[in-house]
Amino acid sequence: MKTLYILRHAKSSWEFDELSDHDRPLNKRGRHDAPLMGQELAARGVEPQLIISSPAVRALSTATLIARELNYDPDDIVVDTRIYGADRDDLLQVVLSVPAEVSSLMLVGHNEALSEFANMLSQEPIGSLPTAGVAVLEFDCESWYDISKDNAKLLFHDFPKNHK
Numbered sequence: 001m002k003t004l005y006i007l008r009h010a011k012s013s014w015e016f017d018e019l020s021d022h023d024r025p026l027n028k029r030g031r032h033d034a035p036l037m038g039q040e041l042a043a044r045g046v047e048p049q050l051i052i053s054s055p056a057v058r059a060l061s062t063a064t065l066i067a068r069e070l071n072y073d074p075d076d077i078v079v080d081t082r083i084y085g086a087d088r089d090d091l092l093q094v095v096l097s098v099p100a101e102v103s104s105l106m107l108v109g110h111n112e113a114l115s116e117f118a119n120m121l122s123q124e125p126i127g128s129l130p131t132a133g134v135a136v137l138e139f140d141c142e143s144w145y146d147i148s149k150d151n152a153k154l155l156f157h158d159f160p161k162n163h164k
Helices: 028-043 057-069 088-096 113-121
Strands: 002-008 050-053 104-109 134-139 152-158
Touching (some): 002 057, 002 113, 028 057, 028 152, 057 104, 104 113
Parallel strands (some): 002 104
């Protein structure tokens, strides 16, 4: 079995015009929502073996805040440049590169690609992931190369407004 946590970064700030898109930080809501979602995931017993994040500040900050709530060492987060600016097929390639011995993976990145990726793999429609939203898919297979819509089961999807 493989479990994939597809997590959109938390709400980012547009306050700093001089910053590039890549360098935008989380805003106040994002800094609140990421730990909240981490707590909700921890309450569900989520323990990813590997967290892979986009290098964008808002995504890596989200990954770090979530990791802390899950007792996952933030220094162990893998930054993959392919996630920033990715489409759904690029995200699939990131997942396919994960070693088979990793059974649970959290992927932290950006919309629209993340939502398209989740919907491509899920038998049930997920729609668009809101900021700090997560979709969790379980695959009945032993290798990431074998994940598909045919062996996928949507375990749950969740987002901050469910807990406010």
